[in-house]
Amino acid sequence: MNRRTFIMSTGAAAVSAVAAPAVWSPARAQSRQETLLIVSESGPNNLDIHGVGTNVPGYECSWNCYDRLISHEMKSVDGVPYYDRDKYKPELAEDMSIGDMSVTFRLRKDAVFQDGTPVTAKDVKWSLDRAVTVGGFPRFQMKAGSLEKPEQFVVVDERTVRVDFIRKDRLTIPDLAVVVPCVLNSELVKKNVAPNDPWGLEYVKQNTVGSGAYRVAKWTPGTEVVFERNDKWTAGPLPKVRRVIWRMVPSAGNRRALLERGDADISYDLPNKDFSELKSNGKLSIVSVPYSNGVQYIGMNVTKPPFDNLKVRQAVAYAIPYQKIMDAVLYGLANPMFGKGEGAPTEVKWPQASPYLTDMSKAKQLMAEAGYSNGFEVPISFDLGFAVVNEPLCVLVQESLAELGIRTTINKIPGSNWRTELNKKEMPLFTNVFSGWLDYPEYFFFWCYHGQNSVFNTMSYQNPKMDALIDGARAAAANGDTAAYEKDVKGFVDLAVSDIPRIPLFQPYVNVAMQKNVSGYEYWFHRRLDYRALVKG
Amino acid sequence: MASIVLKRLATAIPSLIGVIFVSFLLTRVLPGDTASYFAGPAATPQAIAEVRKQLGLDKSLPEQFARYVADLAHGDLGNSLTTGRPVVAEIANRLPASGELTLLGLLIALTIAVPLGILAAIREGLWIDHVCRVIVTTGVSLPVFFTGLLLVYVFYFQLGWSPAPLGRLDVFYSAPPQVTGFYVVDSLIARDFETFRAAFAQLILPAATLAIFSLAPLARITRGSMLAVMGSDFVRTARASGLTPKTVILTYAFRNAMLPVVTTLGMVFSFLLGANVLVEKVFAWPGIGSYAVEALLASDYAPVQGFVLAMAVLYVALNLMIDLLYGVIDPRVRLEA
Numbered sequence: 088m089n090r091r092t093f094i095m096s097t098g099a100a101a102v103s104a105v106a107a108p109a110v111w112s113p114a115r116a117q118s119r120q121e122t123l124l125i126v127s128e129s130g131p132n133n134l135d136i137h138g139v140g141t142n143v144p145g146y147e148c149s150w151n152c153y154d155r156l157i158s159h160e161m162k163s164v165d166g167v168p169y170y171d172r173d174k175y176k177p178e179l180a181e182d183m184s185i186g187d188m189s190v191t192f193r194l195r196k197d198a199v200f201q202d203g204t205p206v207t208a209k210d211v212k213w214s215l216d217r218a219v220t221v222g223g224f225p226r227f228q229m230k231a232g233s234l235e236k237p238e239q240f241v242v243v244d245e246r247t248v249r250v251d252f253i254r255k256d257r258l259t260i261p262d263l264a265v266v267v268p269c270v271l272n273s274e275l276v277k278k279n280v281a282p283n284d285p286w287g288l289e290y291v292k293q294n295t296v297g298s299g300a301y302r303v304a305k306w307t308p309g310t311e312v313v314f315e316r317n318d319k320w321t322a323g324p325l326p327k328v329r330r331v332i333w334r335m336v337p338s339a340g341n342r343r344a345l346l347e348r349g350d351a352d353i354s355y356d357l358p359n360k361d362f363s364e365l366k367s368n369g370k371l372s373i374v375s376v377p378y379s380n381g382v383q384y385i386g387m388n389v390t391k392p393p394f395d396n397l398k399v400r401q402a403v404a405y406a407i408p409y410q411k412i413m414d415a416v417l418y419g420l421a422n423p424m425f426g427k428g429e430g431a432p433t434e435v436k437w438p439q440a441s442p443y444l445t446d447m448s449k450a451k452q453l454m455a456e457a458g459y460s461n462g463f464e465v466p467i468s469f470d471l472g473f474a475v476v477n478e479p480l481c482v483l484v485q486e487s488l489a490e491l492g493i494r495t496t497i498n499k500i501p502g503s504n505w506r507t508e509l510n511k512k513e514m515p516l517f518t519n520v521f522s523g524w525l526d527y528p529e530y531f532f533f534w535c536y537h538g539q540n541s542v543f544n545t546m547s548y549q550n551p552k553m554d555a556l557i558d559g560a561r562a563a564a565a566n567g568d569t570a571a572y573e574k575d576v577k578g579f580v581d582l583a584v585s586d587i588p589r590i591p592l593f594q595p596y597v598n599v600a601m602q603k604n605v606s607g608y609e610y611w612f613h614r615r616l617d618y619r620a621l622v623k624g
Numbered sequence: 625m626a627s628i629v630l631k632r633l634a635t636a637i638p639s640l641i642g643v644i645f646v647s648f649l650l651t652r653v654l655p656g657d658t659a660s661y662f663a664g665p666a667a668t669p670q671a672i673a674e675v676r677k678q679l680g681l682d683k684s685l686p687e688q689f690a691r692y693v694a695d696l697a698h699g700d701l702g703n704s705l706t707t708g709r710p711v712v713a714e715i716a717n718r719l720p721a722s723g724e725l726t727l728l729g730l731l732i733a734l735t736i737a738v739p740l741g742i743l744a745a746i747r748e749g750l751w752i753d754h755v756c757r758v759i760v761t762t763g764v765s766l767p768v769f770f771t772g773l774l775l776v777y778v779f780y781f782q783l784g785w786s787p788a789p790l791g792r793l794d795v796f797y798s799a800p801p802q803v804t805g806f807y808v809v810d811s812l813i814a815r816d817f818e819t820f821r822a823a824f825a826q827l828i829l830p831a832a833t834l835a836i837f838s839l840a841p842l843a844r845i846t847r848g849s850m851l852a853v854m855g856s857d858f859v860r861t862a863r864a865s866g867l868t869p870k871t872v873i874l875t876y877a878f879r880n881a882m883l884p885v886v887t888t889l890g891m892v893f894s895f896l897l898g899a900n901v902l903v904e905k906v907f908a909w910p911g912i913g914s915y916a917v918e919a920l921l922a923s924d925y926a927p928v929q930g931f932v933l934a935m936a937v938l939y940v941a942l943n944l945m946i947d948l949l950y951g952v953i954d955p956r957v958r959l960e961a
Contacts, residue, residue, distance in 0.1 A: 139675060
């Protein structure tokens with residue numbers, strides 16, 4: 088846009104801004120029109136998803152500033168665009184052909200990095216090599232899709248890349264569409280590497296070197312991130328929003344005030360109470376969609392008494408005040424994961440509701456049968472990082488368990504210690520939430536119930552029958568054996584219910600509040616904002 | 625004079641060494657594991673071990689300490705993991721933000737508290753004394769985050785007089801070219817009056833919040849020390865000699881009552897600079913307090929050590945300044961030193 092068309096197209100806005108007793112000069116009023124202001128509690132610590140310890144807000148920077156070979160189409164869930172797990176769309180690749188033991192991508196002709204150099208197959212290979220080599224989180228995410236070794240990524244010619252499979256795995260293709268396998272400008276990074284840092288982690292931490300729709304123009308950690316649109320982006324229609332300013336506002340009350348006064352355009356981490364109030368007063372548009380493949384639960388350590396006793400676990404499952412939690416803690420903004428109903432069949436999906444409901448007399452009877460009619464003492468732990476939900480939830484559970492004679496003390500653990508505590512696997516009773524990027528039941532169960540005892544198998548649940556079902560489902564999915572797959576999925580869901588090492592409570596919602604003139608929100612598995620689709624009208 | 629300064633600085637060296645040592649040890653004994661925090665949500669024990677190695681946390685404590693001291697000698701405080709930046713740059717960036725806010729808050733508090741304290745002392749037991757007591761008690765009893773939120777609610781949300789509580793500048797302004805790091809000063813140097821007005825408007829509410837909180841110590845100390853001085857012999861003599869009340873109070877009494885006020889001022893200033901985390905949180909102020917607290921919550925050692933060190937240096941400098949100021953106010957102090 089040159090200066091003349093800029094003035095012509097914006098004449099009306101400029102005049103009205105001048106006419107107002109302007110605190111803003113016209114230029115500033117104009118930039119307000121083309122800029123989206125996002126406020127949230129915390130910001131990124133690293134712009135590079137492959138970096139050491141990149142936090143969750145960092146995913147948002149990577150997602151918007153880099154392209155992947157492929158991405159997902161959108162479908163609609165409750166009227167909200169929601170990524171479609173089963174439909175891929177090309178991003179940097181214009182064509183994907185899946186063979187028996189490999190997949191081949193042809194790159195777009197017109198794709199260029201933000202510095203104008205074309206995206207080549209070499210860049211793709213270098214970036215995927217980087218993801219499986221730097222270690223830490225990226226390597227393990229890649230491994231979840233059986234992408235483990237640099238030899239798997241082969242440059243066929245300038246514009247063609249082949250990914251060889253080391254084993255058949257249904258999760259390989261979806262794992263190429265998550266945040267981690269993004270494509271970096273390898274030549275640019277190589278100019279900025281140090282001898283002890285061959286992958287340029289220091290440089291990419293501060294600079295976005297992708298071909299994506301946005302670039303980070305300014306980043307002040309803990310304060311703000313400013314994104315500018317990349318007008319050379321070809322992997323999709325040019326985004327409508329020219330600039331995105333993302334400010335960190337730690338006080339939830341102020342985030343709400345900023346939204347209600349119309350100063351901020353979007354916020355997405357307000358307490359549920361605020362969202363339910365904002366929803367009913369109608370001044371803003373509120374989107375609430377369920378986390379994909381996510382469940383909040385009460386976990387019990389099955390390796391130690393008293394929770395090594397199945398009857399005690401069942402008693403606790405019957406003593407949870409499910410509905411009270413839905414009403415008083417979540418203000419209805421969640422999907423209940425309890426009370427499936429007598430005789431309702433198990434489905435081939437996850438998450439799905441358990442048959443448990445609050446039934447105190449049954450719980451007391453089970454406690455008596457287990458030989459604990461006098462109850463016992465146990466601490467219940469939660470992550471203070473999510474205290475808005477966890478604290479009232481634990482208080483309600485405490486109150487209810489007291490009726491069984493289970494005397495609980497609430498153990499609040501700071502966010503920074505939570506993972507350490509989970510890894511120790513010593514907490515007897517706790518609440519936690521897990522959601523998987525890849526939306527497949529066997530992926531969830533592999534992390535949370537499998538005997539390999541990952542950090543998310545927080546209950547230390549080890550059962551050969553369960554492992555056989557999970558491994559069976561993974562193999563069946565890889566070989567396309569639908570009947571065996573369905574049988575195994577139903578099998579492990581049923582076993583999780585009858586053995587009940589963890590009690591599903593609800594599927595949380597992602598809540599996003601926007602001004603009425605903002606539209607185009609899309610839900611992604613990483614639960615962060617995609618700026619490319621947003622429109623400020 | 626120079627020898628006094630040097631002597632004072634020499635006495636500060638052992639305490640600085642102590643601070644370096646203790647801050648290093650303290651951050652190591654804190655609960656929480658940096659490596660597992662930064663290994664990400666899907667970390668296996670192997671992934672955590674790898675991150676630990678990358679961060680150099682697998683080395684023994686003396687080895688880590690030797691590395692820390694060696695870096696320190698080069699002026700390198702390490703890198704923050706949460707923000708990904710060098711700690712030195714971050715502190716240099718954030719200290720002026722806290723400084724600007726604290727200084728203005730203190731200035732407001734002083735201009736209200738000192739006259740109020742003097743009036744309360746010379747009208748002891750009368751209505752102004754009671755008003756003073758009520759004001760300072762209210763100010764100090766309200767938690768700062770509450771005062772802050774209340775001010776935001778009234779002046780931003782309800783009345784719309786104040787700009788959005790979004791930190792040092794409205795999002796659509798860019799910071800003035802850095803000279804002092806204080807936006808109001810830098811924007812004046814750059815002759816950018818629009819930015820000056822914007823930066824100043826952002827400052828008013830948080831500074832007022834701090835001022836309300838720090839009124840109490842200043843006003844009470846002023847009152848108490850004025851009362852003591854007003855009852856002393858030389859004031860009685862001055863009165864008996866027929867000097868005007870103004871001369872007696874301001875020239876004779878107040879000058880002598882200033883010493884404890886200055887001491888308190890120094891303490892309140894250094895306390896506010898590091899401890900106004902809650903004000904920084906409410907107003908999204910990119911200050912040094914919230915930086916340190918966030919780092920602490922993430923078991924991010926380098927910024928915590930850097931913060932403690934910066935604060936220690938600041939205390940030393942501040943105490944030195946106050947000592948020198950004593951000498952200016954009361955020549956007897958200088959002789960004793």
